[in-house]
Amino acid sequence: MPPEPKQGGDLGQVPPDLDQTFSSVLQAQADLIESAAQLGVIHSFDQSPKQMVEEFEKKGDVDLVFAKLAMEAPGVKQAEAKLEVANQELAQAELNLRYCDIVAEIDGVVTRRNVNPGDYVQIGQNLMAIRSLHDIWVDANFKETQLADLRIGQAADLYVDMYGGRRVFKGRLSGFTMGTGSTLALLPAQNATGNFIKVVQRLPVRIDLEGYDPDKDTLFTGTSVVPYVYINKPPTGPDAGKFLQTYAPQSQTTGSSRSPMSTNK
Secondary structure: OOOOOOOOOOOOOOOOOHHHHOHHHHHHHHHHHHHHHHOOOOOOOOOOHHHHHHHHHOOOOHHHHHHHHHHOOHHHHHHHHHHHHHHHHHHHHHHHHHOOOOOOOOOEEEEEEOOOOOOOOOOOOOOEEEEEOOOOEEEEEEEHHHOOOOOOOOEEEEEEHHHOOOOEEEEEEEEEOOOOOOOOOOOOOOOOOOOOOOOOOEEEEEEEEOOOOOOOOOOOOOOOEEEEEOOOOOOOOOOOOOOOOOOOOOOOOOOOEEEOOOOOO
């Protein structure tokens, strides 16, 4: 309501501070104080509207002031905090979703499966075995009497029994195992009586395949292979002519084909 003149005063006289004390002005000032508090600006109710305007004008450009206040407003900071929490929850949900997919380290085919659709699995449980189609080699068990002329880098022909000798795989000697098959067995042979009987041992020799195409002729794990090594041809490739290789790249698969009988040529 508009202010009333003092008793005994002139009813036509207008108070000099009417623009500061009028009820509508005071209501607007209260609304301004409430809005400013949401932007983080605190004003005292003891200030007059004129004092509040003068204080605001000292801050300079109005647009820059509002832009700065909007960036630092408590409501904006609270919204940014909620957004950060939502992004963290989204990242955790995406990580949990990736845990639903089990990705093999190599490309190949499944050779042994121990799980079926609908089964519950545990951490560390063996689900299946995967054999690479390209990282293939042959472990040839040569007799120790056949190793004198064998060296890394020598060429070899591999005859696989499953193809009946019609298909010859080309290979190259790439390394020798540091122990015979009986020595590296899970239960090595022991003679408790002290008697010694000489038995010819076999040493696994690794032969890498050259020009192998799994789509044309597939070499399955565990099949029997008869290798023929060309000892009269000069060895080629890395560590040629040596028994020990200086660098052996780590293999990604444990699949191999072993030969129960070995000959050289």
